[in-house]
Amino acid sequence: MRVNKGRANIEQRVAELREDVPFGKFLPNALTLVGLCCGATAIRFALQGNWEAAVIAIICASIFDMLDGRMARLFGADSAFGAQLDSLADLVSFGIAPSVVVYSWTLNQGGYAGWAAVLIFSACCAIRLARFNIESVADKEGDPTIAHPYFTGMPTPAAACLILLPLLLSFQTGGEIFRSPLISGAMIAITSALMVSRVPTLSVKHLKITRQFRAPVLGMIGLLLGSAVIWPWATMTACLIVYLAYVPIGAFTLGEAED
Numbered sequence: 001m002r003v004n005k006g007r008a009n010i011e012q013r014v015a016e017l018r019e020d021v022p023f024g025k026f027l028p029n030a031l032t033l034v035g036l037c038c039g040a041t042a043i044r045f046a047l048q049g050n051w052e053a054a055v056i057a058i059i060c061a062s063i064f065d066m067l068d069g070r071m072a073r074l075f076g077a078d079s080a081f082g083a084q085l086d087s088l089a090d091l092v093s094f095g096i097a098p099s100v101v102v103y104s105w106t107l108n109q110g111g112y113a114g115w116a117a118v119l120i121f122s123a124c125c126a127i128r129l130a131r132f133n134i135e136s137v138a139d140k141e142g143d144p145t146i147a148h149p150y151f152t153g154m155p156t157p158a159a160a161c162l163i164l165l166p167l168l169l170s171f172q173t174g175g176e177i178f179r180s181p182l183i184s185g186a187m188i189a190i191t192s193a194l195m196v197s198r199v200p201t202l203s204v205k206h207l208k209i210t211r212q213f214r215a216p217v218l219g220m221i222g223l224l225l226g227s228a229v230i231w232p233w234a235t236m237t238a239c240l241i242v243y244l245a246y247v248p249i250g251a252f253t254l255g256e257a258e259d
Contacts, residue, residue: 028072029082032089035064039093046101052171054101055164059236061093062157083136087129094160095125102163102184110181117188121163124192125156131196151201154194158201158243162191165240171233194247201247 042057068086072078099118107114135152154162165187170178177183194201228235 025075025077027075028068028077029085031064031068031071032082032086035061035068036089036092038064039089039097042093042097043100046097046104049104051101051105051167054097055167058093058097058101058160058164061089061097062161065090065093065157083133087133090129090156091122091126094156095122095129098160098163102167102188105167106179106181106184110185114181114185117185121159121188121192124195125159128153128156128159128195150203153197153199154191154201154247156195159191159195161236162240162244163187165237165244168233168237168240172237199247 038057038061042054042061045051045054045057065086068082072082099122103114103118107117110117131153132151163184166178166180166183170176224235224239
C-alpha cells in the first residue's frame with residue numbers, strides 16, 4: 001500500500017509540474033537543437049585539428065540526446081515532430097560529425113578507401129535511424145520497449161563513440177599506432193554492420209533495478225562519475241571496451257530471452 005501511495009504522489013507531482021512549467025513542451029526540442037549544435041561544433045573543431053574538443057562536443061551531443069527524450073516523457077511532450085527532429089539531429093551528431101572527425105584525423109591517409117569508409121558509416125547511421133522511426137510508429141500502441149528492453153541493432157550514439165575509440169587511446173598513450181587508418185577502418189566496418197543488423201543490444205534506460213541492488217548501483221554510478229572527472233579519457237575508454245565486449249554476450253542472452 002505504501003508503494004502504491006508513493007507512486008501516486010510522484011505521478012501527482014509530475015502532473016503538477018507539467019501544468020506549472022508551460023515551457024516544458026518546448027524544452028525537449030530545445031535540448032535536441034542544442035545537441036545538434038554540439039555535433040556541428042565537433043565538425044568545426046575537427047577541421048581545426050582540435051581533436052579533444054571535437055570528442056567533447058560529440059559527448060555533449062550524446063548527453064543532450066539522452067536528456068531530450070527524458071524531458072519529453074516527463075512533461076508529456078512526445079510528438080511526431082520531436083521524433084523526426086531528434087533523428088535529424090542524431091544523423092548530424094552521430095553520423096556526419098564523428099565521420100568527419102575520424103576522416104580528418106586518420107582516414108584521409110587512406111585516400112578514396114578512407115572516404116568510402118566514412119560514407120558507409122554515415123549511410124548505415126541513416127538506415128538505422130530510418131528503421132528505428134518506422135518501427136517506433138508501427139509499434140507505438142504496444143510500447144515494445146517495456147516488454148522487450150533492448151534496441152534492434154547498435155544505437156547511433158554508441159556507434160559514434162566506438163569509432164572514436166582509437167582516438168581516445170591515442171590521447172592516453174601518445175602512440176601513432178592507433179592513428180593507423182586500418183584500425184579506424186576496421187572499427188567503422190564493425191559498427192556500421194552492427195547498426196544495420198538485427199542484433200539486440202541492451203537498452204539501459206529500460207532496465208529495472210530491484211530495491212536491494214539500488215544502493216550498490218548508485219554507489220557504482222558515483223564512482224564512475226568521479227573517475228570520469230579525474231580520468232575522463234581512461235573512463236570513457238574502459239566503458240566503451242566493456243560495452244563492445246558485452247555486445248556478443250548480450251546478443252546471445254537477449255536472443256535467448258526473446259525465444
